[in-house]
Amino acid sequence: MILDVIVEDKKKRLKEHKARTSEEQMKELALVSERKSISFYEALAKPGLSIIGEFKKASPSMGKIEMTMELMDRIDEYNVSVDAISCLTEEDHFLGNTDYFKEIRNISPLPMIRKDFIIDPYQIYEAKVIGADCILLIAAILSDEQMAEYYKLATELGMDVLVETHDEEEMGRALKIQPKIIGVNNRNLKDFTISLENTKRLRPMVPEGTVFVSESGVTTNEHIAFLKECKVDALLIGGAFMLSEHPRELATEWKNLYNEK
Secondary structure, three states, X not given: OHHXXXXXXXXXXXXXXXXXXXXXXXXXXXXXXXXXXXXXXXXXXXXXXXXXXXXXXXXXXXXXXXXXXXXXXXXXXXHOOOOEEEEEOOOOOOOOOHHHHHHHHOOOOOOEEEEOOOOOHHHHHHHHHHOOOEEEEXXXXXXXXXXXXXXXXXXXXXXXXXXXXXXXXXXXXXXXXXXXXXXXXXXXXXXXXXXXXXXXXXXXXXOOOOEEEEEOOOOOHHHHHHHHHOOOOEEEEOHHXXXXXXXXXXXXXXXXXXXXX
């Protein structure tokens, strides 16, 4: 399964990262960081639809993405149309890295989530060091103990956490740690098929007051109308924005569609 391959590749990359900057050094850098995080939670919790605009150079489902605009121009459009930014830092399958994250951090005032396959506390300390306001924890690749430990560490470092689930079992496990933000990935990370029904099916499990994010597969106005019926608080949109020559217009159109009475 592709998810297993990604995790194994991530373990190899982690060894490279730790060889450059030791675990103790990364932890120390995180603990002495004076940067105050921008609230990812508040960006998504406000009334109406919030959008997380993603930056990625490739994905297993899309392959390498042909850039429709320069990075600076894309982030300029995101800065005036979305509420938060997601940046892939996974190297082998999404062609991301921490340098891209830091480059975007320097040109955007928006809260940013480090989107990666986090399997080690080192990555959480590293997220703090590169300027992340939020991290992604994927229930499918973590034990209950790891989810709880990593969630606690991230919040102690002043970051928010988006906990990602895909089915009822993962949602039940994730809710044990009472996350402030919970997401449903409409893409099956084992075979990369997409179904927005995931969001509809799991929505009733989410407690009131928890920010609910629908991730992946949103490409049309019909999808927005469907997700409006599901009462999502936020959408994470990657492929549609990366392929668009006018992501600002698309984000504005979809927000207006969602928020109209």
